[in-house]
Amino acid sequence: MTAVASTGAAAFLGRHEGLRNRLPGARVAWVEALRERGASAFRAQGFPTRRVEAFKYTDLAGVAGQVFGEPLTSVDDAPALPDATHPRAVFVDGRFRPDLSTLGELPFAVRSLAEALPNLEGRIGALARPEDAALVALNTMLFEDGLVVDVPAGVDGGTIELLSLAAESERAPAFHPRHLVRLGEGATLTLIETAEGPLNARYLHNPVFEIEVAEGARLSHGRVQQEGREAFFLSTVRARVAARATYDNFTLNAGARLSRNEIHVALTGPEAQAHMNGAQLAGDGQHLDTTTSLDHAAPNCASRQTYKTVLSGRSRGVFQGKIHVHQVAQKTDGYQMNQALLLSEEAEMDSKPQLEIYADDVKCSHGATVGALDADQLFFLRSRGIPEPQARAILVGAFLTEAVEAVAEEDVRAALSRALDAMRARQGLAAGLEEA
Secondary structure, eight states: OHHHHHHHHHHHHHHHHGGGGGTTTTTHHHHHHHHHHHHHHHHHHOOOOOTTTTTTTOOOOHHHHHOOOOOOOOTTTOOOOOOOOOEEEEEEETOOOOOOOBBSOOOOOOEEEHHHGGOTTTTTTTSSSSGGGGHHHHHHHHHHOOEEEEEEETTTTEEEEEEEEEOOOSSSSOOOEEEEEEEOOEEEEEEEEEEEETOOOOOOOOOEEEEEEEOOEEEEEEEEEETTOOOEEEEEEEEETTOOEEEEEEEEEEOEEEEEEEEEEEEETTTOOOEEEEOOOOOOOOEEEEEEEEEEESSTTEEEEEEEEESSOOEEEEEEEEEEEEETTTTEEEEEEEEEEEOOOTEEEEEEEEEEEEOEEEEEEEEEOOOOOHHHHHHHHHTTOOOHHHHHHHHHHHHHHHHHHHHHOOHHHHHHHHHHHHHHHTTTTTTTOOOO
């Protein structure tokens, strides 16, 4: 802990401490104790500074110095929604909106965390502990709602959508949803998560996911982050994957002024698998950070990570990926690749792959590349009569689409492809790009 961190935490806590008395579970002993754990942990840790190794490339001072208000959205605030192709749970400023949701009849339980809270003792904080991370501590102190999904053993849950929207507001609200997802033995589920907000709205979205995938189960988790360009998006995912189970995660990260996307996965049983892939698309003035941690804690497990980043204007991208192989995790097969495409001389990419291996019978590798558009490929397209802006857009599109096409689950792949096309158009990458 540093003096800078402590001061920032004290000021931030002072501005938000009063909210706790109005949050769900305010008079429930175990909830109050949990929130106090979060407050104590955040008070001790503070907002991480760049002197903290994990935040060396991402400065949260801009978040710590903000004054955020309490969300005040009501049922009268009904933002326009895209068409739903699957059962969908909608949250506005972190609060569940049953009037906007279309869950229908499902073969498993889907509940609002605020409604289910009395029955969640021991489950909130089981994987994402406030003592382990400052942003989790902040969420633990101030969570108000979230989605609770429980798929029983052997059930095919199909596909559901989780849509998180920020409403138009002059208050600059902060919301901290806590989402719990649990799959029983042999269960399957596809979860498509989207976070959106008004283009120029300022707000803080600090979600935490706690995900349990039991033996032989499979969860496909597609994530689309396209928050407003003045927003702060600080997300933490903690997943535990049991024997012969699979967790597939693909994150498309393109919105927010500052985005920190942390994904921590523990493979705790033999033959567990994790696929953590994604793409980042940053325009002028944006800072997008993807930080991953894969914990191989059992033998014969496999993991794959491939992340691609495209940076234009004065933007900055960060990728930090760690593979930790415990001594017991013999026969581990781990792969990690990070590739970045710089479309401007002012763009910056920081890449930090890490391998920490204590077993002696493993196959682990990592790689990182950073560069501009290939001049030969650009010349080839130009020689076929394609104007330069379109030729550059084709190459950028191919670079990003390659990542999306690797997604095995059809519903996730289709949702990501649609979102990627919309993001490229929003960033101006469909019509023309800056000079490299």
